[in-house]
Amino acid sequence: MEVTRVPVSLGERSYDVVIGERLLGEMREFAEAEKPTSSFIVTDTNVGPLHADVVQNAVVANEVFTVPAGENSKGIEQLARLYDEVFAARQVDRHSLVFALGGGMVGDLAGYLAATLLRGIRYVQVPTSLLAMVDSSVGGKTAINHAAGKNLIGAFHQPAAVFCDLHFLKTLPEREYVSAIAEIIKTAALSGDELMSLLEASADKLAAREVDSLQRVIEACVRFKAQVVAEDEVEVTGRRATLNLGHTLAHVIETAFPERYLHGEAVAIGTAAALRLSVERAKLDPEVATRVVALFGRFGLSTVVPENLEAARALEIMEADKKRTGHVLRFVVLSELGEAGALPCRLDDALAATLLGRSHA
Numbered sequence: 001m002e003v004t005r006v007p008v009s010l011g012e013r014s015y016d017v018v019i020g021e022r023l024l025g026e027m028r029e030f031a032e033a034e035k036p037t038s039s040f041i042v043t044d045t046n047v048g049p050l051h052a053d054v055v056q057n058a059v060v061a062n063e064v065f066t067v068p069a070g071e072n073s074k075g076i077e078q079l080a081r082l083y084d085e086v087f088a089a090r091q092v093d094r095h096s097l098v099f100a101l102g103g104g105m106v107g108d109l110a111g112y113l114a115a116t117l118l119r120g121i122r123y124v125q126v127p128t129s130l131l132a133m134v135d136s137s138v139g140g141k142t143a144i145n146h147a148a149g150k151n152l153i154g155a156f157h158q159p160a161a162v163f164c165d166l167h168f169l170k171t172l173p174e175r176e177y178v179s180a181i182a183e184i185i186k187t188a189a190l191s192g193d194e195l196m197s198l199l200e201a202s203a204d205k206l207a208a209r210e211v212d213s214l215q216r217v218i219e220a221c222v223r224f225k226a227q228v229v230a231e232d233e234v235e236v237t238g239r240r241a242t243l244n245l246g247h248t249l250a251h252v253i254e255t256a257f258p259e260r261y262l263h264g265e266a267v268a269i270g271t272a273a274a275l276r277l278s279v280e281r282a283k284l285d286p287e288v289a290t291r292v293v294a295l296f297g298r299f300g301l302s303t304v305v306p307e308n309l310e311a312a313r314a315l316e317i318m319e320a321d322k323k324r325t326g327h328v329l330r331f332v333v334l335s336e337l338g339e340a341g342a343l344p345c346r347l348d349d350a351l352a353a354t355l356l357g358r359s360h361a
């Protein structure tokens, strides 16, 4: 299949997301045209040994900096280490270029590094996880975590380019791959019938990582995200916030059961919950909810809230949500496939019963 380019149109911050298999030639051309004074790759201990060499050769990067794999590296400690290493290498100036080679963790960390080095230098996203290809590498949100919460320290800093090389997905662990499909299905619910139908028609091929199907699906997700980001780059109109469909209950589940669920697995459960809420309070046709839940099922993604999550505990976690106003939290709901909005909901037993999928006495 041909290489595709999806433009992210943001005036002088515009860039292309390049999607295809084996993009080293495209990366080389880009690096040659940029003519950076120096360039370095940030990666993690899983991805680095597998893929950093070829990328370094292609883009002629001076250094490869490697952080331990895992969400724990997305914090001030590894960021400080990276600043130390970059300055010790004495090669960074305003025309240096950073390559973020890895999943969303590396993308967010290296993106924030680039946003803050010398008040902001250019960087390139080279996502290697499916989640990073369809979501985190596009849109310029960069951040690190703090003990007080995830992504609390960050900046909007758009990349200069994104290269989604499907070849990298060959080494992605199965559970990470399937978990990212949950975010893709969430995107389909938000974007409408076209992507839903594409996923339904190509579910088996997608599960088998068939390259043509993957490219089509990644392209559709990136096009959708690019459009949302172009409409609401820094999250002021509420349009970009609709991408958080299913994320409130996902956050509850991840908080109540640390380490048990991958983010996408929690998003599958959270999206099904948000659709129950949509049926009840936003007039969503129940058949749409059933259709989306069935699609999760085709990839073996559970949409059932764990039995031992009690309503009181779920409400307690939502009460601690920073986005809450009084006892009200805004939920992303669908009125129909592809039509999302925000619905303020009182944090009470009735809400918990709907979200958890249990009857309310």
Ligand SMILES: NC(=O)c1ccc[n+]([C@@H]2O[C@H](COP(=O)([O-])OP(=O)(O)OC[C@H]3O[C@@H](n4cnc5c(N)ncnc54)[C@H](O)[C@@H]3O)[C@@H](O)[C@H]2O)c1
Pocket (backbone or CB within 6 Å): 044, 045, 046, 047, 050, 069, 070, 071, 074, 102, 103, 104, 105, 106, 108, 128, 129, 130, 131, 132, 135, 136, 137, 138, 139, 140, 141, 142, 150, 151, 168, 169, 170, 171, 172, 173, 176
């Ligand atoms: N900036 C945004 O808009 C945005 C959006 C969504 C998520 N995120 C962030 O993204 C992160 C999650 O991203 P993720 O799911 O990619 O997690 P991740 O980066 O931790 O990657 C998941 C695991 O897969 C490994 N991996 C990645 N690519 C691989 C490959 N090709 N071969 C072998 N192993 C590979 C990683 O080393 C890691 O162990 C979170 O920090 C989240 O906050 C950011």
